[in-house]
Amino acid sequence: MHSARPIAPVIPVNQRNIAFRPIGLDAARIVDGPWAQWQHDNRKVTMAHSFEWLERDGTIDNLRRLDPQAGDDRPRRGLWFTDSDLYKALEAVAWDSALEQSNERDALIADLAGIIGRAQQPDGYVNSFVQAGLDVRWDNLVKSHELYCMGHLIQAGIADRRATGRSELFTIAIKAADVIVEDFGGLRRDDTDGHEEIEMALVELYRETGERKYLEMAEQFVDVRGHGVLDASLHFDSAYYQDAIPVRDETTVTGHAVRAIYLLAGVVDLYLETGEKALLDAALEQWSSMTATKTYLTGAVGSRFAGEAFGDSYELPPDLAYGETCATIGNMMLSWRLLLATGQSRFADAFERGLYNLFAASTSIERTAFFYNNPAQRRAPYPAAPTDTRPLRADAPGTRPTWFECACCPPNIMRTIATLPAYLASNDDSGVQLHQFVAADLVFELGAGAVSLSVQTQYPLDGRVAITVTEAPDNPFTLSVRRPDWADALGVAINGGSVDVDATDAGYVPITRTWEAGDVLVIDIPMHPRLTVAHPAVDAVRGTVAIERGPVVYAFESVDQADDVDLNRVELLAERPLAERLGDVEGQETVLITAAGYLRDDTSWTGTGWHSRADAPPVDGRPVELVAIPYSLWANRGPSVMRIFVPEHR
Amino acid sequence: MHSARPIAPVIPVNQRNIAFRPIGLDAARIVDGPWAQWQHDNRKVTMAHSFEWLERDGTIDNLRRLDPQAGDDRPRRGLWFTDSDLYKALEAVAWDSALEQSNERDALIADLAGIIGRAQQPDGYVNSFVQAGLDVRWDNLVKSHELYCMGHLIQAGIADRRATGRSELFTIAIKAADVIVEDFGGLRRDDTDGHEEIEMALVELYRETGERKYLEMAEQFVDVRGHGVLDASLHFDSAYYQDAIPVRDETTVTGHAVRAIYLLAGVVDLYLETGEKALLDAALEQWSSMTATKTYLTGAVGSRFAGEAFGDSYELPPDLAYGETCATIGNMMLSWRLLLATGQSRFADAFERGLYNLFAASTSIERTAFFYNNPAQRRAPYPAAPTDTRPLRADAPGTRPTWFECACCPPNIMRTIATLPAYLASNDDSGVQLHQFVAADLVFELGAGAVSLSVQTQYPLDGRVAITVTEAPDNPFTLSVRRPDWADALGVAINGGSVDVDATDAGYVPITRTWEAGDVLVIDIPMHPRLTVAHPAVDAVRGTVAIERGPVVYAFESVDQADDVDLNRVELLAERPLAERLGDVEGQETVLITAAGYLRDDTSWTGTGWHSRADAPPVDGRPVELVAIPYSLWANRGPSVMRIFVPEHR
Structure with missing residues (x-):
């Protein structure tokens, strides 16, 4: 049985601005097929692999050495934002614990929470680069990623709290958020981080705690941006940081792709709680522009190597595609939020395109090697990636590297796989919606009562999706299935009898009836090559x-x-x-x-x-x-x- | 009257490996038309503009402050290779002095030679970055550009010596070369510079001095490269530095475009003096591969922003073209050397394509603003370049920036314009060759006696090129005119009478006769749009x-x-x-x-x-x-x- 609050990354508390309500990892379980296998490998192979590298590269040591008792005077190692790599990996382990608890992983999280807790300063601030004396707190926000890293810490803390009910990491996250509010809130500072991420984290922390100060802090960070508040004279220009035009006035995505998309995801989070229509409109316009003019067929976004950035409209050359894995993951996060906000299938379509193509391509079949940027064409076989070391740059060699100096992508892949069940379906007052066609058991709490579904499918090997109702209330409800944008009319049969039903304008095939346990809805999606x-x-x-x-x-x-x-x-x-x-x-x-x-x-x-x-x-x-x-x-x-x-x- | 040794950048002394002999700036003068105007503007506008920026950015101060008497304790400014910007500007001024002497510019060169001389260490070493204590001499060759900078110093010294007969800068250059030979020669060190350039400079210094140690030093630098002698673990890979494959074994151009092309120019210089066929063959194969598969229609080479590098064959997307100005200038330098070595018009064709297109586009009509990288397509109007400051990166804004932090291109443009007359024509034992169609007076010393030509043309406004013989020996000689690769059969008329003559396999229309002063050869090149x-x-x-x-x-x-x-x-x-x-x-x-x-x-x-x-x-x-x-x-x-x-x- 699942709890009232879903265990998932995006759980809006304001129900007024939401079209679909998410379900949690406790209510959705992938039971079979390649995604179940990937979840298994993610747990057993990728996570172990990643923590080996996080140790080997000093990412964890960078925090260990800040313990006053540690007596470790070796220098800090790696890029200035490596903390975030650990936090994202931690977040992945935490979410995955909701799928499969293990004492070993509980101990890992407890150990790491202890390390982070001992590194954290009394007022809540924690950043291994600044605390190593390599920069000054909040002094170089355009580059420092301090709020970015602490945003990932907050997300990890929330994940651990939601998935396991533990409080240690969550308490650390609260303290981190509090020092941010203390130092920045009420416009005590009017600048923000060069790399967005804190916005999403703070809205989610508001959701988790009910404390409006976090929501207001997120709103402030969104509001100040776009007015040239970051010192853009040192490296890239203001547009790169989404600091040239306020997000409510911007009409397309520009600059660093991950930054631009993370900002929009935070903006939609903010809309979902505040209902400020201008935020949703801006996100919709920018997402639409991105999807129509700046997205590759694979779901890659951000065509430029220079600055890992969006290019101009229709600047999509395959041979020089950048296509960072994190950018497509970001678009999946953004599209999911827009789906919740609007109930329109085009956002689930975009999620699916990213998931089955760029995202799936980002990881080797063995799940221990990754593309950071994802080629869309390769004219010559490039040398294979080194097997026991990592490339210095975000190049894509002839095969996937095992790790990266800038290790943002692998933990992002890990947390996406761990949370994948939460993106499969949703519900609203009228019923339930199936967005992705994955063999899964799904449980929903409707007003009328519980609904349980068992989805069986080989999709995308074939297009047959059999949905067995295993529990249903006495009253009618609507079972809606997404019609993919690439599909012709779907075949629909209930208990073997064909049904003629059109998709709604929102892109869903709705079937309203008094469902009974044992009913089988079969959807046939035409799957011919095109x-x-x-x-x-x-x-x-x-x-x-x-x-x-x-x-x-x-x-x-x-x-x-x-x-x-x-x-x-x-x-x-x-x-x-x-x-x-x-x-x-x-x-x-x-x-x-x-x-x-x-x-x-x-x-x-x-x-x-x-x-x-x-x-x-x-x-x-x-x-x-x-x-x-x-x-x-x-x-x-x-x-x-x-x-x-x-x-x-x- | 011109001297026996031409005043020009490339003057081979070994006559056995040369098809065409260059003429000098004393023997070729552009008299009219847009190139004459650009030479004027180069002298009066661009050079003044560039020295203003070299002062403003501290490039000259970086050397001034090394004078023990200077008492200047302000920090050094700018990138680690700014010395080369000054040396290239100096080289341009020196060459231009052969075209038009002025006391003011003589004083400028003397002043700067004094500054460099006082900065130079007793053993000849000079580098403002290392001497500022920011690196250790020869300790970081993969990145330091020390030999690159000193190579440009040597070229400036040779230019000044050839153009004006002065010795001060040349003596400094000799000392610089000597410390390189002292420290590296005889394989006392087996590494080399991460950025090629020293090879060309040392061969030219051998030509100027007759000292074989400089030729041998250049040969050593070519020989050691390609064996992974540079520490490529810190930034780019060995291929970026042309250090993965020895140049004699390489079959195409890879890595940083300017580096790859400068290396080949040095390799051809070395061939011209040593006659080692493997060097010429390698250069021909790499040039041919570049021209057939890695060159844009504009003459741009190096498609990638990432690493300013060559892409794969046929990787030539206009919307993400990099096309650094220095790379095309480098190809003009390389193509000229290959023309001298082979006598084949395709190298003059490539020179012409670069000159009239990418090179000409690199500079604003006012001659005070420049593109570093050259867009081949622009889908949206980008913001105009700032007018009183310079961009931090090599971006191409909507208009040309006035200067760059990395100011390699503008002085490279300046020295190319100053030496342009030397690339128009050549001679061999049988006669003279006209490669570029520019209104000019040309003087050649053939074995049979002096030949003087007056070329009149509006090319490329129209295709009529009138060549008047103003001085001729009594014996017959061949006047050869390049047939451009894009042209159909040329119209040829002598003293008004049409002549039927085919181009040779090498691409030249040869007319052999006993020319007399007053003879007029008119070439009509079909100029219809295609x-x-x-x-x-x-x-x-x-x-x-x-x-x-x-x-x-x-x-x-x-x-x-x-x-x-x-x-x-x-x-x-x-x-x-x-x-x-x-x-x-x-x-x-x-x-x-x-x-x-x-x-x-x-x-x-x-x-x-x-x-x-x-x-x-x-x-x-x-x-x-x-x-x-x-x-x-x-x-x-x-x-x-x-x-x-x-x-x-x-």
Whole structure:
């Protein structure tokens, strides 16, 4: 049985501004399939791996050495914001404890809470970089990430409290929040952190404690930003920090992608509690602009290596895509909040696109290696990542590195996987909504009584989703299922009988009836492979097509092609059918797609990369077969050539 | 009358490995037209502007303060390699003194030579960063740029010696070179500088002095590189520094573009003196790979912002082009050396492409503002550059900045303009060669006697080049004129009579006869506008066309289009004729080109930047007229939208 307050990262307390109510990790359990496997591996493999690296790189020592009793005079190590890597990993372990308790992990959290508690200064401030004497408290906010790190500490404390009921880490988090309010609240300071994150954390702390001072503090941090309050003369410009234009006036996403998206997630959190419509409108406009003009097919956001930043509208070249993992995770967090606020399926669509593509591609099949930035095309096999060390920069080598000096992405992946069940479904006064198609057991408390569902599906291997009602109230309620934006009309059958029902404008197929235990709703989502084209203003992929099947974006990887097929020279015969077959990539069961291709022979082009159109060298070629795999599975079989969009042969 | 040794940057002394012999600034004078104007402005405007900034930023003070008598205890300012900015500016002033002597500039050079001389340590070492105590001599070569800076000092000293006959700066340069030989020569150290440049400088110093130790030192620096001798664990990888593969084994250009190209220029210098064929072969293979697969239509090289680096083959997206000005200047330097070594016109073609396009675009019409990196497409008008300060990073704002913290490009532009006459023509035993079509007076000393030519042309406004022989020996000689790679058969007339002559395989139209003073050779180069397409593997501009006319790449800039024409949505009707007319851009006379275009209405695309091909939203549109200007003139009328390649309307 689940508790009244859901165990999940986003639990709005003001019910007036919310369309859908979240469910918690106690009420949603992934029971089967690849996501269950990933959750298992996340728990057993990735978390152990990450704490090894956090020790090896000194991330934990950086806090240990601040214990006055420690007597550790070795220098602090690593980048100035490594505290946040530990806090995010802690948050992941805490959430995961709601799924599976273990004494070992309880001890880990207790140990780390002790270390952080002993490092924390009496007034609540804690930052291993500043306390090592390497900077001055609040003196260099444009760069220091102090509020960013403490925001992650607060989120970890809330996760531990919600998931396990423990108070030690939560008490530390409260103290940290209190020193922030003490030093910044009531406009005692009118600046903020160069990297957003504290906003989300403070709203959530308000939700957890009911203390309005935290909500007001979050609001202040949102309000002051955009007026050039950060000293942008040293590194990047104000736009990079979202400090050039107030967020309520901004119409698109600019600057550092993770920063811009974390800010918007905090802004929607604030709206959910305050109901200030201007905040929601700004977030909707910026999200819409991002989705229409600054998002790759894979769900990657932030095209630029320079500043890990958003580019201009339609600046989406695959070969120079940056696509930081944390940015897509951020968009999943933001989209979830917008889904709760609006009840519109497009936000669940965006969540799904990110989840099945960029997010899934970010991690190796073994779950111990990660892409920080995610290539969308690779023209040559790059050298494999080193196996026992980590790259210094956010480069993506030919295979996924095991860790990073800037280790923001792996713990972000960990906490997302740990909390994944909470993003599958929701409820409102009229019933329940299924957003993601994952084999899971779901429990909802409606006004009319409890609803329990058992979702069985192989999705996305096929499109059949069977939802068995295992508990239902006596009164009718609406069971709504998202119709994915890429899907034609869904097949709907209740207890074997076909039902004709259209999706709502909000994108959900609603079935209202008096459900009884044992009822089975089967949704058939058409899953044939399809060709996708990009908006005509995306110059970089003009005249090309990509293959998608269901929510899955496909990629061509050299290892799957005949030896003489150079993927840099292939085209696709778009009028010929695509064939699908079950297969596997390194043991991962999946659907492989075969396409009729054409291998271009452009060897008559020599000398220069351009030619007069009037007498351009003739290009010959021959038919070839091309094999595509899910993009998420690329780079698991050694360095390779890879591409998603392929020129259409004309 | 000119001296026996040409006054120019590259004067090989070994005649056995050279196809063409350079002429000097004393033997070539640009007499008229825009390049003469730019030389004037370079002298009167840009040089004054640059020395103002070199003072304002402390670049000169950084050396002044090292005078033991100076008593200046203010801290050193700026990046660690600012010495090189001053040395390159000094080199430019020195070369320019060969064109026009002035007491004021003589005094400037003497003053600066005094400052550098007083900063120089007794053994010859000089580096304002190390001597300020901010690093340890030769201790951090991967990053320190010590040999890079001293290489530029050596080049400045040689320029001053050649151009003016003075010895003060040259003596300082010799001392600097000697301490390098003392500390590194004979493999006393087996490492080298993270940024190539010293190789070219030392070969040239060998040429100037006849001292083989400088040639051997250059050879050692080339030989040790490529074996991982630089500590690449701190910042970039070995490939970035061209230290992963020995240059003789490398087959393409990789890593930091300016570094890779400067290395190759030094390698060709070394070949020219030693005759080691493997060096020439390596340089040819790498140059050919760069030109065929890693060069933009504008002559930009180095597509990546990350590391200012070369990308993979055909990784040439205009919207994320980096294209550092110094990299194209480097390619002009490299191409000139390869032209001397091989006598093949393709190297003069590459020089011309860089000169008329990226290089010309790098500088504002007023000649006081510069692009460090050069956009090849701009989808939105960026904010204008600040007018009285300089950006911190190498960003390209909406207009050209006046200076840079990393001020490598402006002095590189200055020295290129000052030495431009030396790149126009050459000679060999059989005669003389005209490479660039610039109104100039040229004097050659052939074995048979002196040849003087007066070149008159409005090129590239039109394609008529009239070459009047003003002095000739009694014996026949060959007057060769480059046939540009983009040109059809040239019209050739001697004294009004048409002559039928084909270009050689090397790309030159040779006319051998007993020339007499008063003879006029007229070359007519067809200059109609043409459409250019990119190699089919350049994904980023598939299905698009660009306009070129003669050597000039055209661009569409928003300021020239009707108000309702959004350049992000235009296409071009490729079968319709292009119209040209004389006009001007901010007073610069030029040829404007009008094309039949189509304005796409893709407003039915909403929501996402992709769509199923089967039911992609319909795209409508209407005919519009499009106006193109030379790419080199863009961004002179305020922030704008700009593009070179435009989709072909189908």
